[in-house]
Amino acid sequence: MTPPLHLSLAGQAVDVLREQVLTGEIPPGSRVNEVEVAQKLGISRGPLREAIRHLASEGLLTLVPHRGAFVPDADADEVRALFELRTALECAAAELAASRRTDVDLVRLQEVCAESRRNYRAGQPFPYRLDLAFHQTLIDAARSPRIAEQVRLVQQRVVLLRSALDDDPPHQHASMDDHDELVKAVADGDAAAASTVMRRHLSRVCAQMLTSLNH
């Protein structure tokens, strides 16, 4: 299991840096200065270097020899390539979830969908948090630890690119419909349908991302 408490400074640094990268506090394209960040975190360069290497292995930073670490910025080709990977993983997860889900998995999924609807009706924007929660719940229902691991990493990278995503209401509505349809397929144990719907869903999200990238 992953250590609940990151005792090591490197582990803490990973958490802090990941947060800063994902929230855009360290903007895409910018460089990470080792001594500067080390001082800011109050640690030495050793643990920080390990943290940087770790985040690089997750795809949240790119390493350039003798130049340092950079936050990768969005790029159409990268978005497409990333979504091909995400589609491969999440479609497989959807299939597995359809055949392995328990009843409590189903309840959890419906719960998330219901909360999304409530939120939407209340006029509030569909929070990305709930979208993530839905996919996370589905992944867990698939009960495939290695796939779950990879999906988590890919979703992180998607979040990183998400700065360029404007969530217009039509897109939100379509996403919620997709989610509902997915839950139905999973409930029926229809693996093929789950995979198909997931593919269509992700294809839609990818297209949305590409258009809002070009604005």
Place this chain on the structure above:
Amino acid sequence: MTPPLHLSLAGQAVDVLREQVLTGEIPPGSRVNEVEVAQKLGISRGPLREAIRHLASEGLLTLVPHRGAFVPDADADEVRALFELRTALECAAAELAASRRTDVDLVRLQEVCAESRRNYRAGQPFPYRLDLAFHQTLIDAARSPRIAEQVRLVQQRVVLLRSALDDDPPHQHASMDDHDELVKAVADGDAAAASTVMRRHLSRVCAQMLTSLNH
């Protein structure tokens, strides 16, 4: 000294260690002593630590706080989980390859298959090298860099577990047949067939691995 492709000592250490882990020179279950290995490689603990962390992120080592890095050993559940991931990735790759392959991709695939047959008829065992080459060629034909990246990592982890795999002739023959069938599907541009065959192929390989794990 030798002018290496990887200038950094950490990069070199990664290559050397990866080789030693994959060949079983460092046997599964054993621990990696930082000072000992550092001395053996003639480098300091800093770069070595980064190398160890890198290999851990690839799944070739597992890290235990305050205890060090260990080479993970085979386990039935792990094999199954890993092959679920591999199946997800390679089936998607097979689909993409079927729709994107060029004629030279096709030639390369047929080349590898032909060499496998020659090798088999010559009475020599089907070398794992050729199996890897086939899958690698197929992945490249899919032209999806992020998927290719992940497949490479997963295949590495499979190689790591492969110590327990006895390649009996029937299995080799079946594998070659699968490969031929895959090439046919890819040649026809039949994505669905490519995916189906790949799934069956990997399912067979996984089963073979599980049985030779239990003897």
Place this chain on the structure above:
DNA sequence: GAGTTGTCAACTGTCGACAGTTGGCAGTTT
């Protein structure tokens, strides 16, 4: 003035040393 070369500051890559933690062993107790 354009291009080339020399110089420099900043930063990464690397190292050796110290501190904190872990697991095991010897000695002691019941």
Place this chain on the structure above:
DNA sequence: AAACTGCCAACTGTCGACAGTTGACAACTC
């Protein structure tokens, strides 16, 4: 003899400092 306790060696986690490389700017040549 089994279990508990305290100590010890080994190892990891961390740090500060030094060396090598890179990119930029200035000086110089044509």
